[in-house]
Amino acid sequence: MARPIINVPAKARRGQVIEIKTLVSHVMETGYRHTETGERVPRDIITEFVCVYNDEEIFRATLSPAVAANPFITFHTLATESGKLTFRWTGDNGFSETGTATIEVE
Amino acid sequence: MRSIDIVLRCVSTSGFVLMLVLLDSLSATTDTRRSTYDDMSRDIRAMQDDDMANPASLWVNDGAALWSQPAGAAQMSCADCHGDAATSMKGVAARYPVFDAARGKPVGLEARINHCRKTRQQAPAFAPESRDLLALTAFVGRQSRGLPITTGDDPRLAPFVEAGRMIFERRQGQLNLSCAICHDHNAGKRLASALIPQAHPTGYPIYRLEWQSLGSLARRLRNCMAGMRAAPYATGSDEIVALELFLMARARGMATETPAVRP
Numbered sequence: 523m524a525r526p527i528i529n530v531p532a533k534a535r536r537g538q539v540i541e542i543k544t545l546v547s548h549v550m551e552t553g554y555r556h557t558e559t560g561e562r563v564p565r566d567i568i569t570e571f572v573c574v575y576n577d578e579e580i581f582r583a584t585l586s587p588a589v590a591a592n593p594f595i596t597f598h599t600l601a602t603e604s605g606k607l608t609f610r611w612t613g614d615n616g617f618s619e620t621g622t623a624t625i626e627v628e
Numbered sequence: 629m630r631s632i633d634i635v636l637r638c639v640s641t642s643g644f645v646l647m648l649v650l651l652d653s654l655s656a657t658t659d660t661r662r663s664t665y666d667d668m669s670r671d672i673r674a675m676q677d678d679d680m681a682n683p684a685s686l687w688v689n690d691g692a693a694l695w696s697q698p699a700g701a702a703q704m705s706c707a708d709c710h711g712d713a714a715t716s717m718k719g720v721a722a723r724y725p726v727f728d729a730a731r732g733k734p735v736g737l738e739a740r741i742n743h744c745r746k747t748r749q750q751a752p753a754f755a756p757e758s759r760d761l762l763a764l765t766a767f768v769g770r771q772s773r774g775l776p777i778t779t780g781d782d783p784r785l786a787p788f789v790e791a792g793r794m795i796f797e798r799r800q801g802q803l804n805l806s807c808a809i810c811h812d813h814n815a816g817k818r819l820a821s822a823l824i825p826q827a828h829p830t831g832y833p834i835y836r837l838e839w840q841s842l843g844s845l846a847r848r849l850r851n852c853m854a855g856m857r858a859a860p861y862a863t864g865s866d867e868i869v870a871l872e873l874f875l876m877a878r879a880r881g882m883a884t885e886t887p888a889v890r891p
Contacts, residue, residue, distance in 0.1 A: 524686035524763075547686045550840070591840035592683040 528609060530623040534601035542573070542581075543596040546611050546619060552587040568613035571595055576605040585613075601627045662816075664825040665885060672837070676889040684766055684835040684887030687759070687842045691767025694760060700751025706764075709748065713771050721769040722777050722884045725873045727784045734788045734873050738765055738844060739864055756863040762842045766833050769886030777830065777884060780877030792874025795867055801858025807871075822891070828879035829872070831888020838891065845872050 524547040534540050546568070553565025565587060573581040580599050593611075604627045611619045665673060675681050696707040710716040721737055728735040735743070741764050742753040754761035780789055796807045810819070811827035818824065832845040839847075846868050850860035861867040 524690045527680060527685055527689065529680045543680050545680065545683065545686065590837075592686060594681055594683070 526609065526611070526619055526621040528607075528621045528623050530607055530625055531601075532624075533626045533628065536601060536603075536627050538601045539598050540601050540625075541596065541598050542607070543594070544571075544609055544621070545592065545594050546621075547592055548611070548613070548617070550585075550587070550589055550591040550593065554587065566614045566617075568593060568611050568617060570612050572610045573597075573599075574608045574610075575599065576603060576607075601625060603627050659881075661828060661879070661882060662826055663828055663830045663882060663885065664823075664890060665831070665888065667823050667825070668889075668891065672889055672891060676831075676885065682835065682887065682889055684833070684842055684889065687763040687766045687833070687835075688770050688887060690759070690763035691765070691770075694764050695767060700745065700749035702748060702750045704749050706744070713767065717768045717771040719772050719775050719778070721765075721886060722772040722775045723779055723781070725779065725785075725869055725876065727782045727788075729784075733866065734785055734869050736846075736864070736869050736872055737768065738846075739869075741765060741768070757844060757847055762833050762844065765844065766842060766887045769833065769884070772884040773886055775884050776881050777876060777879050779873065780880055785873060785877070788870050789874050789877045791866075792870035792872070792877075795871050796874055801853065801856040803857050805856045807852070827875060828882055829875045830879055830882050831885030831890070833886070834888045834890045836890045842887065845875075 526547070527545040529543040531540050548568050549566060550568065551563055551566040553563070553567075555563045557563060567587055567589070568585050571581075571583040571585065571593075572579060581597050583595060585593060604625060607623045607625065609621045609623075611617070665676065668676075675683075679685050692713075694706070695713055696705050698705045698708075707713070724737040724740070725734040726740075727733075728740075738756070738761055741761065745751050746753055754764075799806045799809075807827065810824050815824050815826040829845050829848075832848070833842050834848070835842050836848075844863070846863040849868060849871055850863065853860040861871075
């Protein structure tokens with residue numbers, strides 16, 4: 523399974539607004555579809571996405587069955603200090619995926 | 629301008645060259661072929677152009693990992709023979725399907741990858757439309773992005789291109805449609821709300837929003853045939869490969885967009 527793709531600027535000025543982009547591989551099966559034989563396809567989605575910047579949670583999203591497959595989540599934050607950003611996606615059937623990125627703030 | 633200079637110099641020796649060059653420049657100005665990319669919404673074009681936003685990148689990255697991962701009884705990776713894909717695979721996808729002398733018929737990129745897998749790596753072939761096969765195809769295809777399609781240059785392919793054209797133009801299915809009725813005679817118009825494209829396979833495998841996934845040209849063709857209420861040809865069958873070949877040869881000279889995003 524593909525690793526998530528995370529885009530965080532490698533360097534930023536202190537106080538600068540930076541854009542963070544993430545792309546994760548997931549089928550996001552809604553739970554509303556049926557097979558050709560009429561059986562319901564069980565729901566299998568990512569339910570939560572969290573971004574932590576140096577131990578501080580800066581972004582959280584709750585995902586629903588309406589979200590397309592391979593969710594692309596992008597948001598902005600303030601570059602406060604150098605360090606590590608951790609991204610975590612969790613969902614149905616014990617789905618869990620993490621990714622990290624580092625940023626240098628000067 | 630330079631070509632005109634050359635032509636003028638050649639006129640005295642051969643009027644034929646002049647005609648050829650004029651014909652060539654004429655066809656260049658009257659090329660009305662359009663990639664579906666040109667008619668997509670700005671949002672979908674942006675999605676295709678930005679590797680970060682293009683969901684097909686997930687498959688391309690998988691393909692890059694598979695490229696250097698030893699597999700099969702031989703414990704060989706693609707990279708062991710082919711080295712760095714950025715150089716060895718540049719322009720390769722843009723010339724497929726190619727003529728396979730051993731089998732005496734054209735072979736598509738997916739079949740070529742599986743052939744390598746069976747004979748060199750001694751590993752079981754990937755299933756059609758499987759994630760790994762799509763990933764490797766997308767990764768190889770990505771190395772040709774921006775390069776012109778050259779499929780059909782090999783003269784041995786001519787009868788198979790012609791066979792593909794026959795299929796393209798033949799009416800079939802309960803709706804009694806041919807591919808050409810939509811994609812040649814009514815391209816640019818709409819089928820319900822959807823634009824009818826000219827059907828140039830410039831970006832396969834594509835991430836199709838309707839599929840919510842990556843898919844091959846064979847999948848797209850089979851999809852179309854089901855819509856025509858015709859019995860779809862099997863993936864990898866002579867008919868599907870002939871159709872793929874005809875369409876790629878028809879798109880010769882257009883830029884490769886792999887992996888493209890389509891609505």
